[in-house]
Amino acid sequence: MTKPNGTSASLATSFLPRDGLDGLLLGRAHVPAKLTGSVAGPSPVWITDHGVLDISSLAPTMADLLADEPVARLREGGSFTRLGSIDDVLANTLAADRNEQVPYLLAPIDLQPVKACGVTFACSMIERVIEEHAGGDPAKAEAARSKVGKAIGGEIASVVPGSDQAEALKAFLLNEGLWSQYLEVGIGPYAEVFTKSQVLSSVGLGDQIGINPISSWNNPEPEVVLVVAPDGRVVGATLGNDVNLRDVEGRSALLLGKAKDNNASCAIGPFIRLFDDTFGIDDVRAAEVSVEVLGKEDGFRLKAKSDMGQISRDVLDLVGQTMNDCHQYPDGFALFTGTLFAPIQDRDAPGMGFTHKIGDTVVISSPTLGRLENQVTYSSDAPPWTWATGHSAAANINPSDTDEVIGEFARGSVADTQAAIEAAEAALPVWLGLGILRRSDILDQIGNMILARKAELGQLLSREEGKTLPEGIGEAARAGYIFKFFAAEVLRQAGDLLDSVRPGLDVSVTREPVGVVGLITPWNFPIAIPAWKIAPALAYGNTVVFKPAELVPGSAHALAEIIVEAGIPAGVFNLVMGSGREVGNEIVTNPKVAAISFTGSVPTGRHIAAQAGIRLARLQLEMGGKNPLVVLDDADLNTAVDCAVNGAFFSTGQRCTASSRLVVTRGIHDRFVDAMKARMEALVVDHALKDGTHIGPVVDENQLEQDLKYVAVGKDEGAELVCGGDRVERATPGFYMTPALFTGTAPDMRINREEIFGPVASIQLADDFDHALALANDTEFGLSSGIVTQSLKHASYFKAKARAGMVMVNVPTAGVDYHVPFGGTKGSSFGSREQGTYAKEFYTTVKTAYTFAG
Numbered sequence: 001m002t003k004p005n006g007t008s009a010s011l012a013t014s015f016l017p018r019d020g021l022d023g024l025l026l027g028r029a030h031v032p033a034k035l036t037g038s039v040a041g042p043s044p045v046w047i048t049d050h051g052v053l054d055i056s057s058l059a060p061t062m063a064d065l066l067a068d069e070p071v072a073r074l075r076e077g078g079s080f081t082r083l084g085s086i087d088d089v090l091a092n093t094l095a096a097d098r099n100e101q102v103p104y105l106l107a108p109i110d111l112q113p114v115k116a117c118g119v120t121f122a123c124s125m126i127e128r129v130i131e132e133h134a135g136g137d138p139a140k141a142e143a144a145r146s147k148v149g150k151a152i153g154g155e156i157a158s159v160v161p162g163s164d165q166a167e168a169l170k171a172f173l174l175n176e177g178l179w180s181q182y183l184e185v186g187i188g189p190y191a192e193v194f195t196k197s198q199v200l201s202s203v204g205l206g207d208q209i210g211i212n213p214i215s216s217w218n219n220p221e222p223e224v225v226l227v228v229a230p231d232g233r234v235v236g237a238t239l240g241n242d243v244n245l246r247d248v249e250g251r252s253a254l255l256l257g258k259a260k261d262n263n264a265s266c267a268i269g270p271f272i273r274l275f276d277d278t279f280g281i282d283d284v285r286a287a288e289v290s291v292e293v294l295g296k297e298d299g300f301r302l303k304a305k306s307d308m309g310q311i312s313r314d315v316l317d318l319v320g321q322t323m324n325d326c327h328q329y330p331d332g333f334a335l336f337t338g339t340l341f342a343p344i345q346d347r348d349a350p351g352m353g354f355t356h357k358i359g360d361t362v363v364i365s366s367p368t369l370g371r372l373e374n375q376v377t378y379s380s381d382a383p384p385w386t387w388a389t390g391h392s393a394a395a396n397i398n399p400s401d402t403d404e405v406i407g408e409f410a411r412g413s414v415a416d417t418q419a420a421i422e423a424a425e426a427a428l429p430v431w432l433g434l435g436i437l438r439r440s441d442i443l444d445q446i447g448n449m450i451l452a453r454k455a456e457l458g459q460l461l462s463r464e465e466g467k468t469l470p471e472g473i474g475e476a477a478r479a480g481y482i483f484k485f486f487a488a489e490v491l492r493q494a495g496d497l498l499d500s501v502r503p504g505l506d507v508s509v510t511r512e513p514v515g516v517v518g519l520i521t522p523w524n525f526p527i528a529i530p531a532w533k534i535a536p537a538l539a540y541g542n543t544v545v546f547k548p549a550e551l552v553p554g555s556a557h558a559l560a561e562i563i564v565e566a567g568i569p570a571g572v573f574n575l576v577m578g579s580g581r582e583v584g585n586e587i588v589t590n591p592k593v594a595a596i597s598f599t600g601s602v603p604t605g606r607h608i609a610a611q612a613g614i615r616l617a618r619l620q621l622e623m624g625g626k627n628p629l630v631v632l633d634d635a636d637l638n639t640a641v642d643c644a645v646n647g648a649f650f651s652t653g654q655r656c657t658a659s660s661r662l663v664v665t666r667g668i669h670d671r672f673v674d675a676m677k678a679r680m681e682a683l684v685v686d687h688a689l690k691d692g693t694h695i696g697p698v699v700d701e702n703q704l705e706q707d708l709k710y711v712a713v714g715k716d717e718g719a720e721l722v723c724g725g726d727r728v729e730r731a732t733p734g735f736y737m738t739p740a741l742f743t744g745t746a747p748d749m750r751i752n753r754e755e756i757f758g759p760v761a762s763i764q765l766a767d768d769f770d771h772a773l774a775l776a777n778d779t780e781f782g783l784s785s786g787i788v789t790q791s792l793k794h795a796s797y798f799k800a801k802a803r804a805g806m807v808m809v810n811v812p813t814a815g816v817d818y819h820v821p822f823g824g825t826k827g828s829s830f831g832s833r834e835q836g837t838y839a840k841e842f843y844t845t846v847k848t849a850y851t852f853a854g
């Protein structure tokens with residue numbers, strides 16, 4: 001890529017609008033894995049004076065953001081990752097050899113359709129008529145030009161499309177043999193609006209723009225591109241170059257697809273400027289647009305300027321003609337409003353006009369929209385579309401060492417998910433028909449294979465999730481035992497046979513599978529949670545579509561391999577890795593999925609409940625926690641500290657059952673704080689696989705940022721940080737953080753109310769047992785609740801009165817058995833319990849049958 005003009009000024013000066021950052025500028029950027037903390041991918045970004053900010057926490061795609069109230073959402077702010085300075089991001093965007101480890105800009109439009117208006121630029125309309133008639137002969141061109149000019153008798157721009165004057169002009173030109181399809185779409189009643197094939201054939205700033213090699217006569221089409229929300233509101237604008245293949249589309253309107261539907265066939269960008277009080281529709285109507293073409297080999301220079309006043313239709317008329325009762329766009333759309341410039345400057349020889357040459361640099365700029373710069377190539381030589389615009393695979397990064405890529409894992413699409421669901425449905429009779437002995441054997445075999453490979457699976461798990469190696473191996477073993485437990489349950493399925501209240505009848509009550517079940521799991525227990533859903537689902541005769549969290553595809557894949565190797569019939573178990581938005585959403589909304597078991601965060605759980613509720617799907621949700629551990633005056637201090645340190649900080653605090661609130665009575669408070677501080681300072685935070693590590697890294701950059709943000713929130717709220725709460729460096733680059741402990745906290749502080757999901761705990765001072773119990777229950781969550789005491793009376797009373805699904809006495813709030821029910825109350829859970837024999841409530845449906853034997 002050639003260097004932009006004005007090399008002494010910063011790049012931002014060259015590419016931003018003239019009023020700099022006064023307006024709201026959005027774009028999309030490739031964000032490398034080390035910044036997302038998980039997989040590399042595209043994010044919506046906001047260009048600000050603090051640099052380029054990743055705003056994917058507001059909305060994962062530009063389409064989502066624009067469908068909302070983008071200006072208001074941005075002004076509300078949020079926690080945004082800074083990707084770098086504007087200059088650094090632009091420099092990598094424009095580099096000939098982009099560094100994939102540094103963010104760069106992509107075309108700012110994502111999932112929306114890109115629509116384009118045909119000829120609306122009055123002068124270009126006339127030129128095309130002349131071209132049609134002259135067929136490259138300069139003398140004929142001149143004759144046609146003068147004839148058409150006379151026929152119009154003035155400025156074509158002043159002819160109102162669809163008016164009587166336009167009709168009269170059409171009749172005259174038809175008579176003269178000078179009518180053309182271009183004039184029909186220019187001055188006829190209807191605008192020409194077409195869909196530019198695949199949205200993602202568009203490229204952004206610095207990319208190569210592609211020309212179909214079948215064309216040898218073509219030119220840039222500088223345009224203003226409107227950005228339209230799903231409800232038809234124009235929310236912003238950007239620049240575009242919708243290259244015109246004059247010899248292809250000029251030959252026939254039917255060849256438009258060949259001209260427009262090719263790889264990199266248009267450029268859009270560099271940014272979307274949102275409508276606000278600095279920029280609106282009237283600024284679009286008045287926008288000046290310049291184009292500059294710089295020839296690589298021949299030193300050719302073309303410079304021209306035009307403005308939106310020159311197009312034959314109003315921009316809002318074009319939007320209305322694009323979206324109306326006949327056409328809806330649920331994702332919104334981008335609309336090329338029509339070319340602003342017809343290049344007639346001769347390039348190769350007099351009278352031959354202009355055509356592109358490969359290697360041309362094309363610069364389109366506007367004072368209010370910045371500068372879009374691209375180079376021309378053949379579309380066959382343009383880079384193929386990559387997952388940056390449509391994921392297909394993603395790198396799995398080790399949080400203990402972000403230089404280590406564990407592997408590349410496929411990312412499924414909606415179509416893949418549908419295929420998996422179809423396969424699961426087709427396999428239902430196969431699985432049931434296998435009989436309980438074979439089904440039990442297969443589950444037992446899966447359990448045995450997991451146990452035999454627990455060291456290897458545990459290591460993989462620790463590498464991708466970050467828990468210590470003993471924790472990883474322990475979790476893998478637990479998954480093995482869960483399968484063995486449910487292998488036995490297959491054989492134990494009993495029903496009831498009862499007498500009827502009516503003489504001569506008997507009644508049987510039996511359990512049947514519910515059908516295809518969709519299982520959606522989080523990243524923090526990448527083998528155990530899938531196992532405690534998959535094993536009962538299969539044991540009770542269901543077939544499975546399983547979607548693991550994006551951060552942990554490795555463990556899911558290894559588990560799937562084992563399940564297949566154990567001899568499960570094809571279609572009974574299906575793994576679809578991919579995003580929640582695509583794969584997860586399809587599982588939740590597909591009517592063939594009879595039941596959904598989800599574990600994850602509260603917002604995702606609520607969203608899924610709303611979706612599943614619409615179609616009355618069976619649903620089970622296990623979500624967040626804010627679990628208290630009460631320490632009473634009579635507690636054994638060592639036991640209390642053991643429970644608190646283990647419950648709050650092991651597994652890096654990333655457990656839904658973590659003791660993030662330590663409720664401590666006055667008599668033991670100071671001794672407890674001192675002992676905790678001493679113990680915490682001795683904890684080793686390091687690489688998950690290293691001997692002696694007590695606490696591995698946080699799972700990714702986003703989670704680490706969230707944890708550190710809560711440490712700052714705690715301090716701002718007036719809590720005292722006793723120790724920890726710092727990001728630290730180790731021999732390998734990773735997401736390391738020292739465990740943090742707050743004292744002097746009040747129940748209404750955010751650190752005591754919101755789930756942090758990291759190694760951060762706060763101490764609440766209680767006056768006595770009753771006060772401690774009230775504080776423990778003062779939360780909207782209700783997963784696990786613990787107490788450390790030597791008093792049987794208090795322990796018993798606590799077990800009865802704690803408002804939680806699981807209660808622990810003298811053991812950490814986290815760490816549970818696999819053969820008994822798991823789950824919570826209040827905001828933590830919804831639906832019936834997981835694990836143990838209670839799992840059958842979810843994975844079976846009950847049938848009552850009456851028989852009269854005669």
Ligand code: NAD
Nearest residue numbers: 521522523548549580584585600601604622623624625656
């Ligand atoms: P998350 O809610 O972000 O994601 C969970 C799963 O849901 C992932 O597989 C994700 O891809 C998927 N998902 C996201 N959007 C979706 C959508 N629109 N439709 C369908 N699926 C979608 O949670 P996470 O960050 O992976 O995990 C951390 C959370 O999990 C914490 O809140 C923690 O408390 C909770 N958790 C709860 C339990 C429990 O048993 N209560 C156990 C472990 C973790």
